[in-house]
Amino acid sequence: MPTVKYQRGDMVMGRWPGSSLYYEVKVLHFEANSQLYTVIYKDGTELELKEQDIKSAAGFQARPRSRSRSRSPGRRRSRSRSPARTTRPSCTAAAAAAVAAAAITESAPPSRRDAKLKDSLEVRLMPPEQTKAPENNGSTKHGKQEDNEPASKVNEKSEPEKNQSRYNLRRRKDDGDGKAEAKAERLEEQEAKMAAAAPPSVSLDFGGKPGAYFWLLFLPAWVLFLVLKVNQEDPSLANFPPPWPPLESFWDAKALGFVVLWILFQVLLYILPVGKLSEGMPLRSGERLKYRTNGFFAMVVSGVAVAAAVQQGADLTYIHSHFLQLAVSSFLVSVLLSSYLYVRSGRAAAEQLALGGSSGHVAYDFFKGRELNPRIKYFDLKFFCEMRPGLIGWCLINFALALAEMKRQGLEAPSHAMILVNLFQLLYVADGLWNEEAILTTMDLMHDGFGFMLAFGDLVWVPFTYTLQAYYLVSRPTPLSPPALAAIVTLKLVGFYIFRKSNSEKNAFRRNPSDPQLSHLKTIPTATGRSLLVSGWWGVVRHPNYLGDLLMALAWSLPCGFSHLLPWYYMIYFLILLVHRDSRDMSECRRKYGSAWDEYCRTVRYRIIPRVY
Numbered sequence: 036m037p038t039v040k041y042q043r044g045d046m047v048m049g050r051w052p053g054s055s056l057y058y059e060v061k062v063l064h065f066e067a068n069s070q071l072y073t074v075i076y077k078d079g080t081e082l083e084l085k086e087q088d089i090k091s092a093a094g095f096q097a098r099p100r101s102r103s104r105s106r107s108p109g110r111r112r113s114r115s116r117s118p119a120r121t122t123r124p125s126c127t128a129a130a131a132a133a134v135a136a137a138a139i140t141e142s143a144p145p146s147r148r149d150a151k152l153k154d155s156l157e158v159r160l161m162p163p164e165q166t167k168a169p170e171n172n173g174s175t176k177h178g179k180q181e182d183n184e185p186a187s188k189v190n191e192k193s194e195p196e197k198n199q200s201r202y203n204l205r206r207r208k209d210d211g212d213g214k215a216e217a218k219a220e221r222l223e224e225q226e227a228k229m230a231a232a233a234p235p236s237v238s239l240d241f242g243g244k245p246g247a248y249f250w251l252l253f254l255p256a257w258v259l260f261l262v263l264k265v266n267q268e269d270p271s272l273a274n275f276p277p278p279w280p281p282l283e284s285f286w287d288a289k290a291l292g293f294v295v296l297w298i299l300f301q302v303l304l305y306i307l308p309v310g311k312l313s314e315g316m317p318l319r320s321g322e323r324l325k326y327r328t329n330g331f332f333a334m335v336v337s338g339v340a341v342a343a344a345v346q347q348g349a350d351l352t353y354i355h356s357h358f359l360q361l362a363v364s365s366f367l368v369s370v371l372l373s374s375y376l377y378v379r380s381g382r383a384a385a386e387q388l389a390l391g392g393s394s395g396h397v398a399y400d401f402f403k404g405r406e407l408n409p410r411i412k413y414f415d416l417k418f419f420c421e422m423r424p425g426l427i428g429w430c431l432i433n434f435a436l437a438l439a440e441m442k443r444q445g446l447e448a449p450s451h452a453m454i455l456v457n458l459f460q461l462l463y464v465a466d467g468l469w470n471e472e473a474i475l476t477t478m479d480l481m482h483d484g485f486g487f488m489l490a491f492g493d494l495v496w497v498p499f500t501y502t503l504q505a506y507y508l509v510s511r512p513t514p515l516s517p518p519a520l521a522a523i524v525t526l527k528l529v530g531f532y533i534f535r536k537s538n539s540e541k542n543a544f545r546r547n548p549s550d551p552q553l554s555h556l557k558t559i560p561t562a563t564g565r566s567l568l569v570s571g572w573w574g575v576v577r578h579p580n581y582l583g584d585l586l587m588a589l590a591w592s593l594p595c596g597f598s599h600l601l602p603w604y605y606m607i608y609f610l611i612l613l614v615h616r617d618s619r620d621m622s623e624c625r626r627k628y629g630s631a632w633d634e635y636c637r638t639v640r641y642r643i644i645p646r647v648y
């Protein structure tokens with residue numbers, strides 16, 4: 036039975052991942068299964084550390100002040116420059132990177148010095164509060180674009196503070212020992228392993244364990260409610276509950292057949308060796324997965340196939356008349372898929388699990404998803420489900436609903452409102468698939484596990500609730516005046532512009548921070564080595580992409596008029612989803628980036644809507 040060396044509340048020295056620096060940390064928790072301690076640094080960053088990365092404070096000595104002045108400023112200057120411009124580092128991680136660099140260059144043997152220095156700069160160590168340099172003048176304020184200070188200058192400025200909290204980086208027994216180099220290598224290996232391990236969930240979102248049960252029951256029930264509601268002649272809220280159809284009408288084997296065929300058809304298009312192979316963001320293991328980003332191709336081929344089928348006499352209005360059965364069939368597929376995902380996640384290695392999905396509670400983990408990138412050979416299940424069957428299916432259903440409207444209302448062509456809804460949503464999906472690579476830097480792909488929430492969201496929620504506006508219009512003619520039409524189109528285009536530009540800016544920056552086209556942007560360095568954009572779109576609000584998306588959502592509902600709440604459902608749901616996503620992302624980024632995130636939030640004060648929220 037292993038003993039727990041450090042107890043909750045103990046103040047100890049914790050090594051910062053990727054560096055040899057130790058900072059004072061408080062032990063919050065010990066997880067027996069993973070043998071990891073959750074510790075909190077003074078800047079609020081929480082990390083999981085192995086026992087060997089924790090030392091008692093007595094094993095350290097404060098670093099003598101005089102030695103840090105002996106380095107060559109010229110050399111440090113060249114190394115401390117970041118490819119993308121950064122804000123002045125005096126009170127941020129860059130200062131600590133310089134501090135770390137200084138400390139390491141003194142203690143490492145000359146042959147390893149450069150590599151160590153480079154490593155520490157790449158890591159951009161975030162100091163605990165007391166290592167920060169003083170906020171010396173107004174020019175250090177973020178938002179001002181300045182060159183990086185040479186490391187020496189930063190060090191000298193922060194010297195008084197540094198001495199309170201900097202510690203000798205080497206273990207004492209390494210002093211003067213010729214084997215230091217080999218030890219450093221072993222240390223680096225340990226660091227890599229530590230970074231790869233999946234820490235257990237620290238806090239559970241979505242209401243935790245009881246929340247998981249709630250969502251597992253509520254989400255399918257809500258889709259059923261909406262589908263039944265939109266079929267009511269008078270879908271007003273007062274007309275409640277919607278009539279319950281006979282049990283046998285929920286099931287149609289042919290509908291299940293169509294759903295399965297559609298998914299298989301999309302699988303076939305996905306695996307065709309057509310289109311670019313894009314690299315995902317680095318995983319905790321350092322690996323970068325490859326994704327076949329041929330979504331736009333898949334959409335075009337699907338469109339041609341559907342058109343050919345209609346030409347051959349296929350009646351797409353079947354989708355309208357069997358909406359409920361198709362939704363139920365897709366639900367069954369999503370449950371089977373989620374069960375498979377949950378079972379296979381039991382065999383996944385620790386570093387393949389999402390940080391938030393390994394609570395150990397079956398319902399929660401089933402709902403949230405455990406495995407980050409479940410794959411069958413090169414077939415990435417999460418990426419495929421998010422971008423193909425449901426998303427392209429959404430357009431197919433919208434098109435079928437336009438045909439159903441013509442049939443139901445005896446029209447030669449779809450109504451203006453139906454055309455707007457179809458074109459707007461087609462543009463949204465086509466854009467998502469055209470820029471498919473950008474999905475690789477979104478929360479779902481980078482952080483969320485693949486479980487019921489996303490499987491159901493991708494296969495049921497998107498195709499059967501995002502089409503409600505078109506479904507609503509099938510039997511409810513909604514005339515639009517030319518000025519209303521023009522105003523709605525303008526709103527859609529403005530929203531789309533903000534959405535696309537901001538998403539592309541972040542994606543380009545995450546892929547290549549030194550992209551010359553982004554060199555005008557100001558950034559805040561963080562302890563993880565990644566920077567945060569603090570100007571451009573991401574300097575206006577913290578989620579400019581959500582703002583654009585919400586404006587587009589408004590433009591999708593407006594063509595349906597104000598007679599009922601039902602076509603406004605997407606707008607309301609989306610507002611709640613994005614506000615919740617924003618707060619999930621805030622806590623995740625706070626955990627990841629510590630005080631650099633706080634600094635970003637101080638600089639960019641509003642979350643989604645400038646000057647409002």
Ligand SMILES: NC(=O)C1=CN([C@@H]2O[C@H](COP(=O)(O)OP(=O)(O)OC[C@H]3O[C@@H](n4cnc5c(N)ncnc54)[C@H](OP(=O)(O)O)[C@@H]3O)[C@@H](O)[C@H]2O)C=CC1
Nearest residue numbers: 476477478479538541566567568569573580581584616620
């Ligand atoms: N139609 C729909 O149903 C839905 C649409 N969407 C849309 O999908 C798109 C992606 O959304 P989502 O995945 O939620 O979130 P984002 O694409 O906004 O990704 C958030 C991540 O971006 C990074 N980031 C945050 N701030 C900065 C910054 N200042 N500089 C650089 N990187 C930053 C962080 O990740 P890191 O630092 O780790 O890179 C953060 O975790 C959005 O346009 C959204 O509107 C989303 C949900 C549903």
Ligand SMILES: CC(C)=CCC[C@@H](C)[C@H]1CC=C2C3=C(CC[C@@]21C)[C@@]1(C)CC[C@H](O)C(C)(C)[C@@H]1CC3
Nearest residue numbers: 421463464466467474479488489491492493496497
């Ligand atoms: C309530 C519930 C079941 C929520 C699940 C949420 C999912 C429906 C959404 C999570 C993120 C999504 C994204 C898109 C679709 C909806 C889901 C899956 C998206 C693919 C739509 C097209 C966009 O262009 C996009 C690629 C930016 C977007 C990415 C996020």
